[in-house]
Amino acid sequence: MKIIVFGGDGFCGWPTSLHLSSKGHQVLIIDNFSRRKIDIDLGTNSLTPIQNMSRRLETWRKLTGNKIEFENIDIARDFDKLVNIFLKFKPDGVVHFAEQRAAPYSMKNSTTKRYTVDNNVNATNNILCAIVECKLDIHLVHLGTMGVYGYGWMDDNPIPEGYVEVTIDTKNGKLKKEILHPVNPGSIYHMTKTLDQLMFGYYAKNNLIRVTDLHQGVVWGTQTAETKLDQNLINRFDYDGDYGTVLNRFLMQVAINHPLTIYGTGGQTRAFIHISDTVKCIEIAINNPPKKGDRPLIFNQVTETRRVSELALLVSKKTGAKIEYLKNPRKEASENELVVENKKFLKLGLNPTTLSEGLLDEVTEIARKYVDRVDEKTILPRSKW
Amino acid sequence: MKIIVFGGDGFCGWPTSLHLSSKGHQVLIIDNFSRRKIDIDLGTNSLTPIQNMSRRLETWRKLTGNKIEFENIDIARDFDKLVNIFLKFKPDGVVHFAEQRAAPYSMKNSTTKRYTVDNNVNATNNILCAIVECKLDIHLVHLGTMGVYGYGWMDDNPIPEGYVEVTIDTKNGKLKKEILHPVNPGSIYHMTKTLDQLMFGYYAKNNLIRVTDLHQGVVWGTQTAETKLDQNLINRFDYDGDYGTVLNRFLMQVAINHPLTIYGTGGQTRAFIHISDTVKCIEIAINNPPKKGDRPLIFNQVTETRRVSELALLVSKKTGAKIEYLKNPRKEASENELVVENKKFLKLGLNPTTLSEGLLDEVTEIARKYVDRVDEKTILPRSKW
Numbered sequence: 001m002k003i004i005v006f007g008g009d010g011f012c013g014w015p016t017s018l019h020l021s022s023k024g025h026q027v028l029i030i031d032n033f034s035r036r037k038i039d040i041d042l043g044t045n046s047l048t049p050i051q052n053m054s055r056r057l058e059t060w061r062k063l064t065g066n067k068i069e070f071e072n073i074d075i076a077r078d079f080d081k082l083v084n085i086f087l088k089f090k091p092d093g094v095v096h097f098a099e100q101r102a103a104p105y106s107m108k109n110s111t112t113k114r115y116t117v118d119n120n121v122n123a124t125n126n127i128l129c130a131i132v133e134c135k136l137d138i139h140l141v142h143l144g145t146m147g148v149y150g151y152g153w154m155d156d157n158p159i160p161e162g163y164v165e166v167t168i169d170t171k172n173g174k175l176k177k178e179i180l181h182p183v184n185p186g187s188i189y190h191m192t193k194t195l196d197q198l199m200f201g202y203y204a205k206n207n208l209i210r211v212t213d214l215h216q217g218v219v220w221g222t223q224t225a226e227t228k229l230d231q232n233l234i235n236r237f238d239y240d241g242d243y244g245t246v247l248n249r250f251l252m253q254v255a256i257n258h259p260l261t262i263y264g265t266g267g268q269t270r271a272f273i274h275i276s277d278t279v280k281c282i283e284i285a286i287n288n289p290p291k292k293g294d295r296p297l298i299f300n301q302v303t304e305t306r307r308v309s310e311l312a313l314l315v316s317k318k319t320g321a322k323i324e325y326l327k328n329p330r331k332e333a334s335e336n337e338l339v340v341e342n343k344k345f346l347k348l349g350l351n352p353t354t355l356s357e358g359l360l361d362e363v364t365e366i367a368r369k370y371v372d373r374v375d376e377k378t379i380l381p382r383s384k385w
Numbered sequence: 386m387k388i389i390v391f392g393g394d395g396f397c398g399w400p401t402s403l404h405l406s407s408k409g410h411q412v413l414i415i416d417n418f419s420r421r422k423i424d425i426d427l428g429t430n431s432l433t434p435i436q437n438m439s440r441r442l443e444t445w446r447k448l449t450g451n452k453i454e455f456e457n458i459d460i461a462r463d464f465d466k467l468v469n470i471f472l473k474f475k476p477d478g479v480v481h482f483a484e485q486r487a488a489p490y491s492m493k494n495s496t497t498k499r500y501t502v503d504n505n506v507n508a509t510n511n512i513l514c515a516i517v518e519c520k521l522d523i524h525l526v527h528l529g530t531m532g533v534y535g536y537g538w539m540d541d542n543p544i545p546e547g548y549v550e551v552t553i554d555t556k557n558g559k560l561k562k563e564i565l566h567p568v569n570p571g572s573i574y575h576m577t578k579t580l581d582q583l584m585f586g587y588y589a590k591n592n593l594i595r596v597t598d599l600h601q602g603v604v605w606g607t608q609t610a611e612t613k614l615d616q617n618l619i620n621r622f623d624y625d626g627d628y629g630t631v632l633n634r635f636l637m638q639v640a641i642n643h644p645l646t647i648y649g650t651g652g653q654t655r656a657f658i659h660i661s662d663t664v665k666c667i668e669i670a671i672n673n674p675p676k677k678g679d680r681p682l683i684f685n686q687v688t689e690t691r692r693v694s695e696l697a698l699l700v701s702k703k704t705g706a707k708i709e710y711l712k713n714p715r716k717e718a719s720e721n722e723l724v725v726e727n728k729k730f731l732k733l734g735l736n737p738t739t740l741s742e743g744l745l746d747e748v749t750e751i752a753r754k755y756v757d758r759v760d761e762k763t764i765l766p767r768s769k770w
Contacts, residue, residue: 079495079499083495110464110468110514110515110517110518113510113514114464114507114510114511114514117506117507117510118503118506118507118510121502121503121506121580122499122502122503125498125499125502125503126499129495129498129499130495132495133495153562154553154555154560155555155557155560156557157555157556157557157560164553165553165554166551166552166553166562166564167551167552167553167554168539168549168550168551168552169550169552170539170540170542171542172540172541172542175539175540175542177538177551177567179551179564179567180567182562182564182565183583183586184590185583185587186591187591188587191583191584191587194583195506195580195583195584198568198570198576198579198580198583199576199580201568202570202573202576205569206571206716206770331591385591
């Protein structure tokens with residue numbers, strides 16, 4: 001198939017582009033390098049030495065013979081270029097990673113809040129609008145987040161995949177409805193993904209656009225089968241207080257012999273998935289689109305759930321690191337249960353990499369290997385909310 | 386109180402500003418004249434001869450002694466100016482009409498779709514973000530729409546005011562929840578108001594912003610007690626295929642001796658409110674804010690529901706006009722029931738003007754009086770979806 005990957009230079013987008021290319025799809029990456037530019041503004045950098053786009057693509061072509069194309073476009077702004085590319089490339093599907101994706105960054109200040117809303121909403125609407133404009137039957141696969149659901153709405157019951165059946169008591173009897181799971185986002189970033197959902201529902205209904213929305217958990221791990229093939233293909237690893245997720249913070253702390261820092265009690269339970277499973281899920285989604293006229297198809301893209309404290313213990317056991325508790329800089333419940341349904345991907349053949357098997361590789365292959373590139377003062381959180 | 390009216394030059398915003406001023410509030414209007422500029426692009430115009438802002442305000446001051454201030458700011462873009470005005474004026478409340486508000490206009494083409502999403506989402510987010518930034522306790526009153534609910538989700542039961550109680554069956558028993566009424570917008574314009582709702586919910590929870598969202602029906606009528614005081618204060622009357630609502634189309638058709646045109650069967654039922662009730666509702670909302678920390682307070686701002694065919698009959702009976710049926714240019718159910726709860730405003734003292742009493746005034750005072758200003762070719766619909 002012909003696939004456009006929006007945000008194909010990023011942490012999930014780059015390995016996804018390589019994976020789709022390795023599976024024989026014709027891939028076009030569109031990216032405006034916003035993630036690399038934010039690094040410049042924040043004074044941060046990927047721990048791993050990622051190469052520029054032309055070197056990445058040249059290396060991939062020499063290694064595999066597969067050509068991946070690239071265009072630098074700001075899709076939240078350059079609508080006409082987007083339409084022209086659709087008309088010229090005629091994609092069967094597009095994968096939409098082109099959103100500002102860090103909750104802490106989205107909460108830093110008014111500028112980053114407004115950028116996150118403006119960029120994410122307009123990027124999504126422009127893609128949908130361009131699909132309508134060019135009159136092609138393009139399947140949109142979007143990266144959502146488990147954060148749209150919030151925590152605890154279903155008590156200890158598993159979070160269903162997108163939709164939930166409810167009953168309303170009326171004077172004329174009981175009404176049964178299947179509705180989008182009510183949302184409860186914990187940051188401006190997560191809020192934008194709840195807005196995306198409503199846009200998908202509208203365009204699916206009004207213009208019969210086929211949409212798959214993947215509510216992803218926290219992605220861990222750095223490398224996939226394809227990014228490991230050559231040093232020039234290496235994926236990014238973020239460890240700073242804005243873009244680094246909890247696990248990457250722990251890994252860096254191991255590498256610099258700092259105690260693992262837990263915010264609050266560590267009772268926060270989060271859903272996780274390894275980057276090599278992310279890329280497989282996206283290929284499965286591409287190969288299993290909803291039918292024209294269907295409501296958006298929603299998958300929970302997670303493979304396991306863990307408490308933060310449990311994660312720290314796991315890392316500590318494997319590495320001997322100490323654990324330290326800090327005041328939580330975020331407004332969130334100090335403890336929560338989290339059970340997530342993820343049957344759809346398992347049924348379609350996903351065979352997950354688990355934290356207990358993959359964690360030590362991250363310490364030795366990434367955190368300790370590149371420890372001389374670390375800027376220690378960027379590890380701790382800089383956004384509070 | 387000190388009140389800012391965003392979009393205070395528009396059809397609802399202008400009479401609201403006068404009404405709040407007449408009640409002793411200190412009013413500042415912010416508007417970028419986008420509505421007047423869209424008229425220029427569309428080659429349309431208000432049927433009534435509306436005056437420019439400085440003449441409007443000068444007339445009001447001479448008549449009543451009340452000074453209304455004005456600033457020309459694009460709040461979807463000029464965030465810093467917005468924050469500075471909040472810090473200087475220190476409003477107790479703001480009324481947010483600053484959104485592109487015509488469904489047909491929002492569906493014309495990719496440019497108007499994208500403008501509607503970009504303007505409406507960024508305007509709302511900027512207001513919320515500016516309230517947080519300036520650390521003042523400002524009550525936000527927003528004009529939503531009955532269109533967020535869609536039609537028929539509750540079957541023939543009354544649409545509740547914003548929230549609905551549901552039950553979820555789980556293996557651990559029944560869960561009872563009060564949720565935001567699920568949305569089913571019929572146009573890009575209506576979709577933006579469903580996005581607004583989620584932003585309000587987020588900021589109310591995370592930043593304890595006090596928000597009132599008014600889900601308004603189709604507004605009819607032109608003048609209020611205040612706009613009638615002087616010819617220079619006259620309110621706008623839109624009759625073109627994009628901005629004119631069904632009733633205004635009928636009124637113009639009466640004036641030019643054209644049959645009343647019904648799209649489809651006319652079985653579409655819509656909720657209505659007179660402009661003089663709109664301005665009263667907004668003052669009631671301003672005087673009855675939710676408490677800090679409350680979820681957004683939602684009112685249904687409607688006073689009666691009518692089928693389009695019934696409305697045509699009403700106009701026909703009063704004027705002798707003929708009725709003609711056209712193919713419906715929109716994707717919508719050909720018939721729907723609509724029952725709406727509106728107890729909250731009635732309880733707070735609203736005493737509505739009804740269609741059967743007010744309609745004939747519109748024909749004689751507006752449509753026939755200004756018929757020499759009409760451009761007949763703009764009356765019929767120009768957007769199809």
